[in-house]
Amino acid sequence: MKHKLIKSLGLFGVLLALAGVSGPTASAATTAAVASTAKQTVAKATKTSLLVDGSKQEDLKKTLVAMHNTQNTRDLGGYQTADGKWQIKPYQLLRSDNLSTLDTDDIKTLTDKYRVKSIVDFRTPGQVADKPDKNIPGASETYISILGPHAFSDGGGDGDFYNQRLDFGYPAVTGYRQFLKMLATTNGATLYHCSSGKDRTGIATVLIMTILGMDKQTIVNDFMLSQYTGRTVKIDWISKYYYDVEKNYGSLQNYITTSLEISPATQARLRAKYLVSTDGKETPYPAPYVPSRPNPTPVVPSQPTPDPKPTPEPQPVENGAADKGVKPKKKATKVKIVKTKKLHTKYVYHLKAHKKWFKDAHLKHAHGYTAKHSHKKWRLLKSEKVKIKGKMKTYYQVRDHSGHTAWILKSYVTK
Known part of the structure; x- marks a missing residue:
C-alpha cells in the first residue's frame, strides 16, 4: 500500500515520503541525511527529463x-x-x-x-x-x-x-x-x-x-x-x-x-x-499518395453484336428445395440494448483472463480483443442489459488507470 501511495505521488511525492520516514526517536542528523538523499534522487531522476525554456x-x-x-x-x-x-x-x-x-x-x-x-x-x-x-x-x-x-x-x-x-x-x-x-x-x-x-x-x-x-x-x-x-x-x-x-x-x-x-x-x-x-515560393507540401484505379480499356466489337436472347423467367422451386449454387442469406444477429445504468463503485475489479471484451456499447466486435492483462485494476463505469438473439445478458463497462475502457460480460468480472 505504501509503495502504491509513493508511486502515485510522483517524483515530488517520493521526496515528501522519504523525508517523513524518520520516527519521533530518530536523530536530526538521520533526518537530514534522508532528506538529502531524497533530494539527490529526485534531482538525478529529473535531470534527463527537465526541458529548457528558450522562449523570449x-x-x-x-x-x-x-x-x-x-x-x-x-x-x-x-x-x-x-x-x-x-x-x-x-x-x-x-x-x-x-x-x-x-x-x-x-x-x-x-x-x-x-x-x-x-x-x-x-x-x-x-x-x-x-x-x-x-x-x-x-x-x-x-x-x-x-x-x-x-x-x-x-x-x-x-x-x-x-x-x-x-x-x-x-x-x-x-x-x-x-x-x-x-x-x-x-x-x-x-x-x-x-x-x-x-x-x-x-x-x-x-x-x-x-x-x-x-x-x-x-x-x-x-x-x-x-x-x-x-x-x-x-x-x-x-x-x-x-x-x-x-x-x-x-x-x-x-x-x-x-x-x-x-x-x-x-x-x-x-x-x-x-x-x-520556406523557399519563398510557398509550394504546398506533397499530398499523400493515393493509388488510382486504371480506367478499363473500352472493347470495340469488330462486328455487330446480335440481340441477346431473352432470359427465361425463374421457375418456382418445388418441395422447398433451394436452387443449386444459390446460398441463402444469413440473418443479421439482433442486438438490442434494453437498459443502461451508471455505476458509482469504490471497489476495484479484475478481468478474467482470455475472455472476449468489446470496444463499444453496441457490441460491434470487429476486433476480437482478449483481456490478456487481467492483473490490471479496473473500475466500473456503467452496466447495460443487452438482448442478443432473444437472450438477456448483462455487460459492464470498465476503465483502467490510463483511461482505456472496455465492455465485458458481467460474469467475466471479479472484485
Whole structure:
C-alpha cells in the first residue's frame, strides 16, 4: 500500500515520503541525511527529463494576434519544421484563450483578416455556460471538453494535473483525437481555445506541431510564451508531460499514433494541408499518395453484336428445395440494448483472463480483443442489459488507470 501511495505521488511525492520516514526517536542528523538523499534522487531522476525554456518575450510579437479583449491569441503560421524546408501556413491555425468578451473590432479581425470558419472550445460545459463565446459570423462552433464534465484542478498546472488529465485522461485522449481528425477535414481557418489558452490549448498545440514536424525545443518555446501574456506556466509542467508520455510510449510521435489513434495517413493529410515551403515560393507540401484505379480499356466489337436472347423467367422451386449454387442469406444477429445504468463503485475489479471484451456499447466486435492483462485494476463505469438473439445478458463497462475502457460480460468480472 505504501509503495502504491509513493508511486502515485510522483517524483515530488517520493521526496515528501522519504523525508517523513524518520520516527519521533530518530536523530536530526538521520533526518537530514534522508532528506538529502531524497533530494539527490529526485534531482538525478529529473535531470534527463527537465526541458529548457528558450522562449523570449520578443518572440511573442511574431505570433501574437492583435486583439482588444484576448491576451493569448496567437497564429501558428511561420513555425518551421526541424529540417527547415517547410513552415506552417499563416492565417490557418489560431490558438487562443476564451472569446467571451470580444468586441466588434475583435470579431472583425477574426472574420475579415483571418477568415475563421471553425471554432473549437476545449472548456467544460460549466465554463462554457458561465462565459459563452461571442458569435463569430460564418464560423461553426464545436465543443470538446478535454477535462470531461468538470474542471476540478483546471488551471493549477502542476505536474500531476498534466499526467492525470492532459495525457492519459480518457476525455483528453478522445477529445484530442476528435480535434486532430477534425483539423484534417475542415475547410478554412480554425481557432481552438480554452479558458486561459495555456494548458488544454497548449497541449493541443504541442500535438499539432509534433505532427507537422517541428523540433521539441521549438514546441516547448511556443508552450512557454504564455508566461508573457500574464499567465503562469512552468517548464517542469511541460517536462512532466513529455517525461510521462515518453516513459510509457517511447516518444510523443508514437503516443499520437497509438494512443490518440491518429493514423500515418491522417498525419500526412495534416502536413499537406498546413505546410508550405520556406523557399519563398510557398509550394504546398506533397499530398499523400493515393493509388488510382486504371480506367478499363473500352472493347470495340469488330462486328455487330446480335440481340441477346431473352432470359427465361425463374421457375418456382418445388418441395422447398433451394436452387443449386444459390446460398441463402444469413440473418443479421439482433442486438438490442434494453437498459443502461451508471455505476458509482469504490471497489476495484479484475478481468478474467482470455475472455472476449468489446470496444463499444453496441457490441460491434470487429476486433476480437482478449483481456490478456487481467492483473490490471479496473473500475466500473456503467452496466447495460443487452438482448442478443432473444437472450438477456448483462455487460459492464470498465476503465483502467490510463483511461482505456472496455465492455465485458458481467460474469467475466471479479472484485
